[in-house]
Amino acid sequence: MLGFGKSDKNSDKKGKCKFIVVTGGVISGLGKGVITASIANVLQAHGYNVSAIKIDPYINIDAGTMRPTEHGEVWVTDDGGETDQDLGTYERFLGKSISKLNNITTGQVYQKVISMERNLDFGGKCVEVIPHIPEEIERRIKEVAEKEKLDFLLIEVGGTVGDYQNVLFLEAMRRMNLKGDPMVFVHVVYLPIPKSVGEMKTKPAQHSVRMLNEVGIQPHFIMARSEKPLDDVRKEKISIFCNVKPENVISNPDLEYVYELPLIYENQDFTENILRKFDIKYKKTDGLDNWRKFVNNIKTAEKKVKIAIVGKYFDIGDFTLEDSYVSVIEAIKHASGNKKVVPEIVWMDSKDFEKDENKLQKLNDIDGVIVPGGFGSTGIEGKILVAKYCRENNVPYLGLCLGLQIAVIEFARNVCGLEGSNSTEFDKNTKHPSVCILPDQVEKMKKSQYGGTMRLGGQDVKIVENTIAEKIYGKNLIRERFRHRFEINPELIENLKNKGLVFSGMTPDNKIMQIIELSEHIFFMGSQFHPEFTSRPINPNPLFTKFIESAIKISDSRSL
Template identity: 45%
Template sequence: MTKFIFVTGGVLSGVGKGVTTSSIAKILQMRGASVTAVKIDPYLNVDAGTMNPFAHGEVFVTMDGGETDLDLGHYERFLDIELSKDHNITSGQVYLKVINDERQGRYLGQTVQLIPHVTDEIKRRLRLVADESKADVVMVEIGGTVGDYEGLAFLEAIRQMRLEEDGNVMFIHVALVPILETTDEFKTKPLQHSVMELRRVGIQPDAIVARSMKPLTPDIRRKIALFTNVAESAIFSSFDVDTVYRVPVLLDEQGLGDHIGKMLGLQLRKADWSLWLKLSDAIVNAKDEVNVVLCGKYVRLHDSYISIIEALKHAGAHLGVKPVITWCDSDEVESSPDVLSNMKPDAVIVLPGFGARGVEGKIMTIRFARENNIPFLGICYGMQLAVVEFARHVMGYEDAHTTEVNPSTNHPIIDLTPEEVGVTEVGGTMILGNREIKLMEGSIVHNIYGSSKIVERHRHRYEVNPKYFDELRRSGLVLSGWRADLDRVETIELPNHYFFVGTQFHPEFKSRLTRPQPLFVALLKSAMYRKRGLSSPYTGVQP
């Protein structure tokens, strides 16, 4: 029988449920269980694709084209697995299915209600993931905070599952234990009240993970146990650490894996954390630093680019170098171009995004990297604008642009893809998910990947206009990667530059701590070589 572990959160959002869920899943995986993970989001959006990154952070894209919550990125990075869109359940999906079923007469005249029809649909989706994954354990993170009205249906559904999946369900509650600054005193009352809210809807936690700035003291553990009716041995301290990859080891050392194994009847071996710890240490302790400037329009919320941040950390851990991120707002570049010189970048990434705001700042950043021979990686929109910049300042097409921003440009270097013409709905209608890509032999990207065929994830509507392929080539831009099934550009590069690569796909979504994404390794390696005054490891160009 599949085991279900439900993770709830209390006190406030952003307490770290995603990392905690990923860490518990990693503990079980390292101890021999097969594990998968699901994120439940109570909002009424069908998916995260139409949500502003400032409000919600990054939209993570699954292999089958799901636009999902960023926590699925945590799950994939920790577990080194690929998840499907079924692993992100929203209220919008649930209610849409129930209403459609009612319209089609599938309830045979019943009065359709929250209980049982909505809760049954939630349970059906969770069991579907269990059946399809064949996992020993399904981790389920309930988004939001206990006490939110919008989450009540999900709490009721998992309460029912405790009765229906006899002995195969466990509840773990994650809540903040703040420290009062004036007295340096732990305050447990917020956690106590969040557990009271859970118990009010019929859920008694089997374990508590207390988030705090520093480790809980024994007396605080005892106090939490007393007021929550959770055994002291089931109170675990998740305190602030220098990298999230230490959290699973921290919790396993406190006995969380043993507690789960005992509760659910799992036979778990002892985990070997040696490689995981070595890489975690490398993230924190690397002495060589490279300054990576990340230029985009959502940089005020760093979670908007969390997969790129983590991909840089993974690459740095394997190279023994620490990427120091300098955030660059593309709007600021437009008003103060000198800001780029003042940042003294060793490498530049122009980030993904959509729309007109900040576009000229991104183009100015790309030109700065190209003309100053600075290692450059353009991702999705970053690649498209790199082609626009090349057309303007190398080919001489001053008004070259993407039709996304200027539909009437005389030189539509970037244009809407044919399959997107006539599409009116914006949700889930882009080119999404995994696509196979062919890499040109002898190219920089072929050298980086060591393969002529790769699979990467996509999220875009616009691409390099085929009408300009020949002109771009004649002017010196190498179109080095192509969709395997269509004549579409996937990567561009400049062989006469220290390191200049753009990708239509999103390489960050497939990076893992134990298996870093090759393009980020190549970017940091180039930055490191250039900083040392060495010729480029990929083009031979001098710094």
């Protein structure tokens, strides 16, 4: 019996996609994205074609217009989507690109249904929330499954069971299950350990499962999130009161390294139990060997490198930092893990340097500096001061998107002698624009067309021969992901070149400069693209790898 629907004894036949739905209860922020990605990871390791969908209940069409401090980082897909950051988690754990179609929002669903009604696609029927909204949700899910010819599709339902916003998505899951689609439900719950009591409590989890039952769904697995591993007493209690077999109550304690989670699942026979639900025979695999090696590297590394991230999205508390720059952090971890070093990340607010330039001396103890992407003029002058310090003091510098533009502005001012040079994004009246808006963006901005209108997604980058970039990438054509409206001013390029700035990457037609470097510096590079979006645990982005190698050299030189 699959949920409240019919079992499908033929679900293991080739071409029949199986669906695994991940829901959450008790509290938000349980890490359903990492859990979904980890389940996908272990299934992929067993040789199955796997992908994942993130359902976001908000009305926004996509994540592109939301503030990073409110919703977290905007993840850019290769096909040009501005999506939820959980898609980045899926890509990192699966090691492959995922389409923008894999992010479904309430806004997209309603927009499509209303558009169909306007086009008479419903043939004059009365269009209603039920059944038409769940039917559109189901159509989108199955579109992904069929397009990719998947064996398994994970579906992460955003929010918490009991929220008004995700009721229609849960209804869509119930209807798919009722129709006989092969489905397994995994419910993630939180087990608190109140200090005053001193023991793990299961009552909130029990109530959460009952709320899920009320919408017609019985979970097959309970994922028990807590500070500590689940003991047998609580496992038995959850099994009895939540109507789940004890072996299907999975311990999911807090971890120092989230990449360890697939291995923890494999050790609890989670994969075998999932496959059994679909009447698929389990076979042991060595598909996790490389993953296990990476995890071992990060757990056993001892040497530290101190990396500063100089950002601007710090205004509502430290708890927002990791979500705002999560892909940059993970890319640092990938490169560091493969080099067997521990990255010590130091957060620096660029506005602090604007108030007091003496604080730049903090960079003396830093082994490498990253200036990530961003928008708006806040904190820009502080970032320019940081770029200048790194250039003059041989501190490894990696500028990402805005970080490249910052480096160019600084170089134009202080090396080319163009006083007051700036980006027209920050100063429309600058006499020496070193960064300007892309030509195709001018009309869009006049019409206030902001959503999904930037230069987005995967683009080819031509690498110039005999440059540091060529040595790093080892080839002359690469593909990276972009999200920007502004570019280096084409009229200033020759002046910058003559003063020593090397343009080592550009569009194949040579029109847009996409990588800069300083050949005499230990590491001073900027990319108009976001290399963090193509970094993976087993295969870190080469630009981050070279940056970490340079940081290790700086760290080693301190001990001489």
